[in-house]
Amino acid sequence: MWFLTHVWIIPAVMALSFLLILFFGKHMPKKGAEIGIAAMGVVFILALITAGQWINHSNTEVHGAGEAAEVAALANVDPSCAPAVEHANETVGTELSSDEASSGGEHGQAVTTAGTGESATAATKSAEGGEEGGEEHHPTQPVVRCMTWFESTGSHITIGTLVDGQSVILLVIVAIISLLVHIFSTDYVHGDRRYTHYFAFLSLFTASMLFFVLSQSLIQMIMGWELVGVCSFVLIGHWWEERPNSDAAMKAFLTNRVGDVGLLIGVIILFFAAGSTFSILDVNILAAEGGISHGLLLLASCCLITAVMSKSGQFILHTWLPDAMAGPTPVSALIHAATMVVAGIYMVARLYPVFFEGLSIAGSSVNVLSVVGAVTALFGAMLAFVQKDIKKVLAYSTVSQLGFMVTALGVGAWTAALFHLFTHAFFKACLFLGAGSMSHACHHSFNMVDDYGGLRHKMPRTFWTFLIATLALSGIFPLSGFWSKDEILAGTGSFPGTSGANGTYHLMLIMLLLAAFCTAAYMIRTIWYSFYGEYRGHGVPHESGPRITVPLMILATLGAIAGLANLPAEFGSFGLRFEHFVEPVGLYFPELSHAEFNVGLAIVSLAVGIGGLAVGYLYYWKGAFKPLHGLAERNTLARTGKTILENKYYFDWLYTTVIVGFVKGPLARATNWFNQNILDGIVNGVGKGAVGTGNWVYDNIDQTVVDGAVNGVGFTASESGGVLRRLQTGRIQQYAALFFAAAAILAGIFVIVIG
Amino acid sequence: MLLNQFLLLAAALFCIGVYGVIVRKNGVLVLMSIELILNAVNINLVAFATMSGLGGQVFALFVIAVAAAEVGVGLAIVLLIYRNRRSIDIDELHELKG
Numbered sequence: 001m002w003f004l005t006h007v008w009i010i011p012a013v014m015a016l017s018f019l020l021i022l023f024f025g026k027h028m029p030k031k032g033a034e035i036g037i038a039a040m041g042v043v044f045i046l047a048l049i050t051a052g053q054w055i056n057h058s059n060t061e062v063h064g065a066g067e068a069a070e071v072a073a074l075a076n077v078d079p080s081c082a083p084a085v086e087h088a089n090e091t092v093g094t095e096l097s098s099d100e101a102s103s104g105g106e107h108g109q110a111v112t113t114a115g116t117g118e119s120a121t122a123a124t125k126s127a128e129g130g131e132e133g134g135e136e137h138h139p140t141q142p143v144v145r146c147m148t149w150f151e152s153t154g155s156h157i158t159i160g161t162l163v164d165g166q167s168v169i170l171l172v173i174v175a176i177i178s179l180l181v182h183i184f185s186t187d188y189v190h191g192d193r194r195y196t197h198y199f200a201f202l203s204l205f206t207a208s209m210l211f212f213v214l215s216q217s218l219i220q221m222i223m224g225w226e227l228v229g230v231c232s233f234v235l236i237g238h239w240w241e242e243r244p245n246s247d248a249a250m251k252a253f254l255t256n257r258v259g260d261v262g263l264l265i266g267v268i269i270l271f272f273a274a275g276s277t278f279s280i281l282d283v284n285i286l287a288a289e290g291g292i293s294h295g296l297l298l299l300a301s302c303c304l305i306t307a308v309m310s311k312s313g314q315f316i317l318h319t320w321l322p323d324a325m326a327g328p329t330p331v332s333a334l335i336h337a338a339t340m341v342v343a344g345i346y347m348v349a350r351l352y353p354v355f356f357e358g359l360s361i362a363g364s365s366v367n368v369l370s371v372v373g374a375v376t377a378l379f380g381a382m383l384a385f386v387q388k389d390i391k392k393v394l395a396y397s398t399v400s401q402l403g404f405m406v407t408a409l410g411v412g413a414w415t416a417a418l419f420h421l422f423t424h425a426f427f428k429a430c431l432f433l434g435a436g437s438m439s440h441a442c443h444h445s446f447n448m449v450d451d452y453g454g455l456r457h458k459m460p461r462t463f464w465t466f467l468i469a470t471l472a473l474s475g476i477f478p479l480s481g482f483w484s485k486d487e488i489l490a491g492t493g494s495f496p497g498t499s500g501a502n503g504t505y506h507l508m509l510i511m512l513l514l515a516a517f518c519t520a521a522y523m524i525r526t527i528w529y530s531f532y533g534e535y536r537g538h539g540v541p542h543e544s545g546p547r548i549t550v551p552l553m554i555l556a557t558l559g560a561i562a563g564l565a566n567l568p569a570e571f572g573s574f575g576l577r578f579e580h581f582v583e584p585v586g587l588y589f590p591e592l593s594h595a596e597f598n599v600g601l602a603i604v605s606l607a608v609g610i611g612g613l614a615v616g617y618l619y620y621w622k623g624a625f626k627p628l629h630g631l632a633e634r635n636t637l638a639r640t641g642k643t644i645l646e647n648k649y650y651f652d653w654l655y656t657t658v659i660v661g662f663v664k665g666p667l668a669r670a671t672n673w674f675n676q677n678i679l680d681g682i683v684n685g686v687g688k689g690a691v692g693t694g695n696w697v698y699d700n701i702d703q704t705v706v707d708g709a710v711n712g713v714g715f716t717a718s719e720s721g722g723v724l725r726r727l728q729t730g731r732i733q734q735y736a737a738l739f740f741a742a743a744a745i746l747a748g749i750f751v752i753v754i755g
Numbered sequence: 756m757l758l759n760q761f762l763l764l765a766a767a768l769f770c771i772g773v774y775g776v777i778v779r780k781n782g783v784l785v786l787m788s789i790e791l792i793l794n795a796v797n798i799n800l801v802a803f804a805t806m807s808g809l810g811g812q813v814f815a816l817f818v819i820a821v822a823a824a825e826v827g828v829g830l831a832i833v834l835l836i837y838r839n840r841r842s843i844d845i846d847e848l849h850e851l852k853g
Binding site: 737 | 785
C-alpha cells in the first residue's frame with residue numbers, strides 16, 4: 001500500500017530531474033542526460049512496484065472487503081478530503097481500511113478508498129455487473145489521497161493522487177516509453193546545440209504526463225493537460241531556428257488552445273452540475289447514478305470532445321499532429337505513444353460516466369464520440385497513402401489509431417480503448433524510433449520515397465523490429481495489435497454473433513474495418529519504400545549503435561507480446577487480466593457490459609489485415625494491378641482524389657485561407673471600418689464634447705469666478721501689505737515710541753472707562 | 756499726602772526714561788534710560804510698600820537684581836554691535852525695515 005499512497009513521488013522525481021538538469025546539466029560529464037536517465041530508471045522501478053502493489057491490492061481487496069467495511073464506521077476522516085468522502089458516505093458508503101486512515105492522517109492529508117462501498121446497493125450492482133468473462137469482477141477501491149490546495153467560498157480545491165488500474169497502467173506505459181526514449185535520445189541527438197535543454201524538457205514532459213494521469217481533481221487535470229501541451233510546444237520547436245519548426249510548434253500550441261477552451265467550459269459545467277466540486281470521483285459517482293441531468297452531461301461531454309479532438313488529433317482539429325513531426329524523432333515517439341496525444345483518450349476514460357450517460361452510449365447505434373473516432377480512423381488512414389515523409393505516414397497512422405481508441409470509447413468498449421492504447425504505445429514507439437534510426441543512417445532525411453530504399457540488409461535490426469511493429473499495427477495474429485483491435489471491433493456489437501456489447505454500431509464496424517485495411521496497406525507501402533528496392537539516397541547507410549537498436553528490440557518484443565495481457569476469456573485464468581486489473585468496478589464507473597470474443601469476427605479482422613498487406617505486397621513487389629499504376633496521371637477522378645489527399649482534405653487550406661483569411665481580410669476590414677467610423681466617431685464626439693465643455697468652464701467659471709477670488713485675495717493681501725510695510729521701519733526707538741503711545745492711550749481709555 | 760509726591764517723582768522719572776529710550780541715539784544711553792524706567796517703578800513699589808507690608812520692597816530688590824543682569828546682557832550686546840560696526844548708533848540698526 002505504501003507505494004499506492006505515496007505515488008506522488010513518481011512525478012516529483014521527474015520534476016526534480018528537470019530542475020537538476022536545468023541548473024547543473026551543463027556541468028555534468030554527459031551534459032545532463034545521465035540525470036534524466038537515472039530519474040527515469042527510478043520512475044520505471046517505482047511504476048513497476050506500484051503496478052505490483054495495485055495487483056496485490058486488487059487481489060486482497062476481494063478477500064478483505066468484509067473486515068474493511070467494519071472499520072469504515074469508525075474511521076476518522078480528515079476534513080481536507082471531506083467533500084469527496086462525505087459525499088461518498090451519503091450516497092454510496094465509503095470505507096476506509098484502518099491502516100490507510102492511520103498512515104495518511106498527518107498534515108491535512110487523508111488517504112481513503114472511496115466509491116465502491118460494501119453497502120447493499122453497491123454489492124448488488126457489482127454482482128450484476130461482473131458476470132461476464134467467466135470470472136466475477138470484484139470491486140476494487142481506488143486509492144485516493146488528497147490535500148486542500150486552496151479554499152474558496154466553502155468549496156475545497158483539492159490536489160492529490162487518484163490511483164486505480166487506469167492510472168497505474170498509464171504510469172507503466174509512460175515510464176517504459178519515456179525511459180527507452182531517453183536512452184535512444186542520447187545517441188540520436190548527440191552533439192545537439194541544445195542537448196541539455198532537450199533532456200530537461202523530456203523530464204518535464206514526462207513529469208507533466210505522470211502528474212496528469214494521477215489527477216485527483218479536475219483542476220489538477222487541467223494543469224497537467226496544459227503542462228503537457230506547453231512541453232510538447234517546446235519540444236516540437238526544439239530546432240526553432242528553422243522557420244517551419246517554430247511554425248509547427250506554434251500550430252500545435254494554438255490548435256490545442258481551441259480544444260482547451262472546450263475542456264475549460266466542460267469542467268466548469270461539471271463543477272456546477274456536481275455541486276461545486278472538482279473531485280473526479282464525486283463527478284463520476286454523480287454522473288453514473290444519474291445525479292446530473294442528461295442535458296448538462298451531454299453539453300459537458302460535447303465540450304470535452306472538442307478538447308479530445310485537439311489533444312488527441314481527431315478530425316477536424318488533427319492538423320497539428322502531422323506538422324508536429326518537425327520535432328526530434330524521439331519526441332515524436334514520446335508524443336505519439338505515451339504522453340501528449342493519449343492525454344485526450346485518458347481524459348475521456350477518466351470521466352467515462354459523463355460520456356457514457358451524456359451520450360447515451362448504451363443501447364444506441366451512433367453518437368458524437370464514436371462518429372468522430374470512426375471518421376478519424378478511416379480518413380486519417382487514407383491520408384497516410386500519399387505521404388513521402390515516413391514520419392508523416394506514422395503521424396497519420398497515429399491519428400487513425402487514436403480514432404480507433406476514441407471509437408472504442410464511443411461504443412462503450414472502455415477496456416478495449418485502454419488496451420489498444422497500451423499495445424499501440426509499444427509498436428508505435430517502435431515504429432517512430434525505427435524511423436529515427438533510418439534517418440540517422442540516411443543523413444537526417446525522412447523522405448522515404450527519395451532517400452531510402454534497400455535498407456533491409458544494411459540495417460537488419462532496424463528492419464526486423466520495424467517489421468514486427470508493422471505487423472502488430474496491421475493486426476496480424478498473434479501480435480498485440482490483433483488482440484486490441486479485435487476487441488474494439490467486437491465492442492461495436494455490430495458483427496453478427498457478437499454478444500455482450502453496449503450497443504450496435506454498424507457504421508463504426510464498417511469504417512473501422514476499412515481503416516484496418518488501409519492501415520495494413522500503407523504500412524506495407526512504407527516497408528517497401530524503406531527497406532526494399534534500390535537505395536536511393538547518397539552515402540552508405542549503416543546500422544545504428546546499440547543505444548538505438550536495443551530500445552527498438554525491447555519495444556518490438558513488447559509490441560509483439562503485449563497482446564497477451566488481455567487474452568479472451570476462453571483462456572481461463574490467463575484471459576482478461578488487463579480488464580480485471582485496469583477496468584474500474586464501482587459506483588464511480590458505469591456498468592459496462594463486455595463484448596465477448598468472437599472467432600468469426602477475429603477471422604474477418606485478420607483477413608482484412610492480411611488482405612491489406614497482400615494487396616500492398618502484390619502492388620509493390622509483384623507489380624500486380626497494372627491498371628492502377630500511374631492511374632492518377634490518366635484518370636481525372638483518381639487524380640482529383642489524389643490531389644484531395646495530398647492537400648490533406650484542404651483542412652489546412654480551410655484554416656489558413658478561409659478562416660484566417662476571412663479574419664485577416666473582410667472581417668478585419670469590416671472591423672476596421674466599424675472602428676474608424678462608428679467607434680472612433682463616438683469616441684471623437686465624446687472627446688469634442690468634453691473639450692467644448694472644458695473650454696466653456698475655463699472661460700466662464702475658472703477665469704472669472706475662481707481666478708477672480710484667488711486673485712482678489714492675493715491683491716488684497718499685497719496692497720494691505722504695501723500699506724502696512726511703512727510701519728515696519730526697523731528703528732527700535734520708533735517701535736518703542738509707538739508702544740508707549742499705545743500703552744498710554746490704552747491706559748487713558750482704561751482710566752476713563754473704569755473711572 | 757506723602758505718597759503722591761513719591762508717585763509724582765516716579766512718574767517724572769519714568770517720563771524722562773521713556774524720553775531717553777525714544778530719543779537717544781547712543782545705545783549705552785538707551786540702556787541707562789531703561790534703568791531710569793526701572794528705578795521709577797522701584798520707587799512706586801517701595802512707596803506703596805509703606806502702606807501694605809514688605810512685599811513691595813521684596814519686589815524692588817528683585818527688580819534691582821534683574822536689572823543688573825539685564826544691563827550685563829545689554830552692555831554685552833552693545834559691545835558686540837560696536838565691535839562689528841564700529842558704532843553704537845541705534846538709528847543705523849534698521850535691518851528689520853520692511
